[in-house]
Amino acid sequence: GAGVSQSPRYKVTKRGQDVALRCDPISGHVSLYWYRQALGQGPEFLTYFNYEAQQDKSGLPNDRFSAERPEGSISTLTIQRTEQRDSAMYRCASGGYGETQYFGPGTRLLVL
C-alpha cells in the first residue's frame, strides 16, 4: 500500500514568508508525528497528533510554528515569518496504536 507522502518535496522561500508543509499519512493511521532533521543529525520531535487532537506540541521551537490535522488524516505544519535558521528537512511519520512509526520522504525547506 501507499506509504506516507509529503509535499512539497522541496521548498525555497524568502525570509519573512509563511510556508505550509503537508503530510498525507498511511490510511487508517491514528498517530501522526512531525520531526525536523538538520543535516548530519537525527530527526527531532516537533509535535504529535492522536486523530485530530494535537496531544503534544512540546517540541515546537516557538510560536511561529503551528500544526493542524482537522479531520484526523492530512496534517499541515505551518511556519510563519520564516527565518534562515528554519532551514531543515521536515519529516512526518504516522503509526497505528503503539510505538511503530513510518516516515515520509520529507520536505526540504530552504529559507533565503
Next chain:
Amino acid sequence: QQQVKQSPQSLIVQKGGISIINCAYENTAFDYFPWYQQFPGKGPALLIAIRPDVSEKKEGRFTISFNKSAKQFSLHIMDSQPGDSATYFCAASTDSGAGSYQLTFGKGTKLSVIP
C-alpha cells in the same frame, strides 16, 4: 542535552564483515529502542526494534544487543553487503502520554560497505 548518544559517526566495513553501531541512553523511562535505516533521499525506515525485557533480538542478518544496566544497546549487521550502505539511526521512546511515543534519535552512523 543529548539523551541518546550514537557512535561511531561513520564506519567502513568490508563485504562479508560485521558492522557494529553503539548507542547509549540516559532516560531510564525509555522502554522501546528501534533502529532506523536511511538511504539518501529517503525517509528513515524501521529496521528492527527491542524492548528492555530481552537482551537480544535477531532478524536475519540484523541483531540488537541490549544492556539495561549499562543503558546501552547496539546493532550488529552480520555478513555486511554493499546494499547495507546507508545511514543508521538508533532511537528510544516511551509513552509520553495520550499515546505519544515521540522518538529521541541518535545523530546517526554512515555505514559504507566496500566490495
